[in-house]
Amino acid sequence: MSRDTLVSLFCELVQIDSLSKHEAAFASVIKDKLAGLCLDTTDDGAGPYIGGDCGNLICRIPATADGFPVIMLNTHIDTVGDDTGIQPIVEDDEIHSASNTILGADAKAGITLILAALQALHDQDLPHGELVVVFTVAEEIELVGAQHLDYEMLQPLPQMAYVLDGGVTPGQMTTQAPYADKISFEVRGKAAHAGVEPEAGINAIQIAARAISEMKLGRLDEESTANIGTIRGGSATNIVPEVTTFNGEARSHQEEKLARQTRHMRQKVEEAAADAGAEAEITTERSYNGFALGPDDAVVQRGIAAAQQVGLQPSLHKGGGGSDANIFNEHGIPSVIIATGAHKPHTPEELLRIPSMLKCYEWLIAIITLQQ
Numbered sequence: 001m002s003r004d005t006l007v008s009l010f011c012e013l014v015q016i017d018s019l020s021k022h023e024a025a026f027a028s029v030i031k032d033k034l035a036g037l038c039l040d041t042t043d044d045g046a047g048p049y050i051g052g053d054c055g056n057l058i059c060r061i062p063a064t065a066d067g068f069p070v071i072m073l074n075t076h077i078d079t080v081g082d083d084t085g086i087q088p089i090v091e092d093d094e095i096h097s098a099s100n101t102i103l104g105a106d107a108k109a110g111i112t113l114i115l116a117a118l119q120a121l122h123d124q125d126l127p128h129g130e131l132v133v134v135f136t137v138a139e140e141i142e143l144v145g146a147q148h149l150d151y152e153m154l155q156p157l158p159q160m161a162y163v164l165d166g167g168v169t170p171g172q173m174t175t176q177a178p179y180a181d182k183i184s185f186e187v188r189g190k191a192a193h194a195g196v197e198p199e200a201g202i203n204a205i206q207i208a209a210r211a212i213s214e215m216k217l218g219r220l221d222e223e224s225t226a227n228i229g230t231i232r233g234g235s236a237t238n239i240v241p242e243v244t245t246f247n248g249e250a251r252s253h254q255e256e257k258l259a260r261q262t263r264h265m266r267q268k269v270e271e272a273a274a275d276a277g278a279e280a281e282i283t284t285e286r287s288y289n290g291f292a293l294g295p296d297d298a299v300v301q302r303g304i305a306a307a308q309q310v311g312l313q314p315s316l317h318k319g320g321g322g323s324d325a326n327i328f329n330e331h332g333i334p335s336v337i338i339a340t341g342a343h344k345p346h347t348p349e350e351l352l353r354i355p356s357m358l359k360c361y362e363w364l365i366a367i368i369t370l371q372q
Contacts, residue, residue: 001116003358010095010112010352011088014104020078020138021052027077030135033115034059037122044150050138056149061118061131067371068129069298072154072161072333073117073364074324075110076139076146080346096351105352106345110164111135113340113357117364128368132158136324139165142182143288146327154333160299161335162367163325167342170359171312173303174319174337177326178223178251179290181262185269187211187233189278191242201240202278205233208244211272215265217248224252225320226261253290253318288322291329299334306366312359338363 018026024047031041039059046055057077079086083101097103114133121128132154136145151157166174187208192201208231217226226248233244248265252258266282273280293300300316307314319337328335341357344350 006116013108014086014088017084018078020141023077023137024053027054044153046148049148050144052137056137056145057135058153059133063130065127069159070130072132072158073114074134075107075164076136078138078140079104080140093354094351100348103350105342107165109340109342109352113164113361113364126369139324143327146324151331157333161328161333163335163337164340165323166337166339168353168356169339170356171307171314172317172339174317175300176292176318177290178253179255179258180251180287180322182285182287183248184283185246186281187244187273187278189242192240194238194240198240202276203240204244205241207272207276207278208246211269214268224257226250288326289330299336306370307363309366310362
């Protein structure tokens with residue numbers, strides 16, 4: 001596929017809104033494009049279970065030659081946040097948003113690459129093994145699409161998967177990702193008139209502030225992080241606030257470290273509440289499990305060999321975030337994340353580097369067609 005055609009396809013896709021749980025219109029476009037290649041797409045029915053207007057899309061493509069593994073290609077079709085009406089601008093070798101919105105290259109660059117690769121297989125009659133293409137919904141809100149994917153529809157499970165949701169550097173694969181816990185806190189003190197009898201109250205915001213100030217947060221070590229991301233409490237300046245809620249997370253590539261950090265965060269809230277005579281309710285939920293694949297794993301070996309075939313320097317990356325690859329690995333599908341040419345996701349500075357996207361396209365074709 002030519003540069004202009006690839007760029008045109010990407011720009012078309014990012015102009016179609018696809019907020020998390022509102023992906024139906026965009027999903028319809030994908031179905032139409034796959035139908036144009038004589039490919040059938042199935043909605044797995046996850047929509048109602050996650051409160052969305054459509055489910056994950058699954059497309060199976062029969063093998064055209066023997067000796068290939070069954071490969072799954074994946075990316076997500078939702079965009080982060082609530083930006084709509086995205087207008088892409090092409091300037092030299094980069095594409096960015098025309099206004100103060102995200103671009104949506106996360107992950108519509110990946111969608112572009114998958115659709116372009118399938119077009120090439122169709123037009124050039126390239127030999128390949130069986131492919132399972134999965135477009136997930138609601139990835140940006142805690143990976144719920146992948147978590148509710150109908151894995152029975154993937155049986156027998158693909159031997160490996162490539163998740164097109166990576167960064168700007170062609171040839172880079174994320175082969176490790178952390179475990180993560182979500183932690184919700186509620187501190188319940190006692191309301192009182194802040195001007196008449198403040199000593200009769202127990203200030204829930206103050207308790208929360210003390211607890212948070214004593215937590216170890218941010219970069220904890222080379223493989224662990226923690227954060228408090230939201231806080232809410234109080235109703236008026238003249239009322240001692242009775243209730244404060246706040247939410248955080250902890251991540252680590254080592255499950256023992258994650259458990260230790262989660263206990264630490266809970267302990268600081270429990271201690272601050274007890275000292276003030278307040279109550280604390282804390283809930284912890286595993287967001288996703290980590291994974292670690294190495295150079296000897298078949299999915300990694302294939303990615304390396306394909307990168308070298310198209311003149312790229314392959315590199316293995318330890319990621320700090322979660323993705324659908326975490327969920328797929330947990331379900332027994334060895335999965336890595338590969339680069340797409342996207343840069344600075346989740347920000348108005350997000351952009352897509354066209355030369356990088358073109359090399360990632362070549363790399364993806366090589367991954368699919370490589371005979372080993």
